């Protein structure tokens with residue numbers, strides 16, 4: 001058993017973990033670790049927003065164009081193509097790219113083909129919307145968790161290495177304990193989101209400034225390997241509750257500190273949904289995320305169902321769960337919405 005915090009990121013603590021040194025988790029879990037030379041992870045969400053079946057072909061072509069751009073020099077080490085319908089009935093197709101070199105990312109972003117495409121006035125007049133949500137956390141502000149050791153997802157694929165079984169999981173507060181920065185910092189936000197440019201309205205290009213310690217989570221589920229009883233338990237007992245929790249965060253999340261939530265499915269290369277989903281949300285504070293996961297009936301029920309599931313299946317799970325969490329500094333985030341509806345992403349609650 002090892003600490004979720006990679007050895008080179010450990011430091012003398014001024015803040016204590018929630019558990020004693022001899023704590024033993026009730027089931028195993030793993031974390032992704034990057035080589036010591038990696039100082040930042042880049043998570044880039046590149047979204048296309050459309051409404052109605054008649055626009056889906058155009059939106060899908062735009063998504064494929066963005067993904068084709070990933071093949072340019074300095075493109076992401078890994079990417080996912082994803083889709084979800086939001087509470088306003090818009091389709092959101094998002095290409096999520098991961099880098100472990102912020103300079104390579106900046107070169108890719110600033111290459112004329114990429115920069116020119118995003119900055120072009122044409123993007124405002126195509127009948128669909130676009131957005132970029134980019135997080136560049138220092139590795140001390142980033143943690144991951146995997147329920148099985150056989151497949152990495154998301155940032156883990158780019159980071160490349162899985163830890164041994166980790167100690168800090170299986171109790172409320174373990175997410176915080178896995179974040180290297182929590183050794184010395186309470187990670188409390190002091191500011192608030194602000195509209196940095198233009199008014200959140202369709203037809204506009206809107207930039208939002210994030211604040212210190214704004215938190216991001218991608219929490220994923222892969223049920224493609226499940227069969228028989230396990231599959232039935234997942235689809236009948238866990239997924240409906242997960243959906244209710246995601247729906248709550250999307251529609252009423254602002255009251256619990258969640259600025260934005262999307263419940264998304266992975267798409268394969270032909271644009272077909274895969275048996276893989278995830279929630280992706282932005283929060284005012286890590287503490288708000290902790291409070292929701294620990295106390296909201298939907299996540300408490302998901303957590304309880306998962307515990308029963310693990311026991312019923314004698315720890316032999318084919319369901320794969322993972323998450324990645326970042327607590328961002330003010331300079332580690334960039335949000336731009338081009339012709340999107342005013343409840344999109346970080347604009348939610350700020351617009352007219």
Ligand code: HEM
Pocket residue numbers: 029168169170171172173174175176217219220221238239242278279280281289290293294299302303306321
């Ligand atoms: C099928 C879906 C899900 C299941 C089965 C599930 C189950 C769990 C379990 C078992 C843990 C404890 C992990 C550990 O430390 O070993 C956990 C933690 C957590 N989950 Fe979920 N979860 C699901 C989806 C989500 C989603 C979509 C979100 C957020 C958008 C979320 C937010 C959290 C957070 C923030 C924690 C960390 C709590 C803490 O350590 O203080 N979960 N979840």
